[in-house]
């Protein structure tokens with residue numbers, strides 16, 4: 001099973017502010033929807049419960065990480081460690097696991113992921129309070145990049161960048 005981290009981050013590595021995304025970038029949402037097609041999804045409990053979380057998870061197989069014993073998401077499954085989340089997806093026959101954050105989950109998953117799909121939002125976000133961890137580029141090879149200019153709907157230049165683990 002392929003394990004893929006999907007994230008949108010600013011140039012200063014911000015991924016969230018006060019429990020939500022710090023930007024409105026419809027082009028990224030459309031890209032994100034294409035990337036998670038056919039994926040089994042894995043997310044931290046906080047991202048799952050955020051506003052953007054609910055829609056993403058409807059009608060898809062998914063597992064939510066939580067340390068709470070009684071927590072049960074409405075449709076998907078709960079797991080109590082990253083390893084249990086991964087084995088839950090594997091036991092359900094997933095071919096591709098999309099790891100959707102947030103910060104706490106990315107920090108753990110960066111060590112075990114096979115691919116990174118990163119939307120670089122080309123701005124510095126002030127007052128962010130969730131961050132993507134530093135990437136050791138010695139471990140990753142960029143194999144595809146698409147650069148886009150801002151437009152009337154998307155307020156920042158942005159790039160879709162794909163990496164595969166090399167070690």
Ligand SMILES: NC(=O)c1ccc[n+]([C@@H]2O[C@H](COP(=O)([O-])OP(=O)(O)OC[C@H]3O[C@@H](n4cnc5c(N)ncnc54)[C@H](OP(=O)(O)O)[C@@H]3O)[C@@H](O)[C@H]2O)c1
Pocket residue numbers: 006007008009014015016017018019020021043044045046047048050065066067068071079080081082100101102103104105106108130
């Ligand atoms: N830009 C992006 O692409 C993107 C994507 C996703 C999220 N975000 C942003 O990220 C922020 C949320 O990140 P976050 O770090 O606060 O929360 P999070 O990673 O979404 O969720 C953290 C929670 O997940 C559970 N958890 C994490 N690791 C676990 C483990 N090993 N075992 C069991 N449970 C585990 C715990 O849940 P319990 O508390 O229930 O025990 C923990 O409190 C938000 O601002 C959101 O908007 C951004």
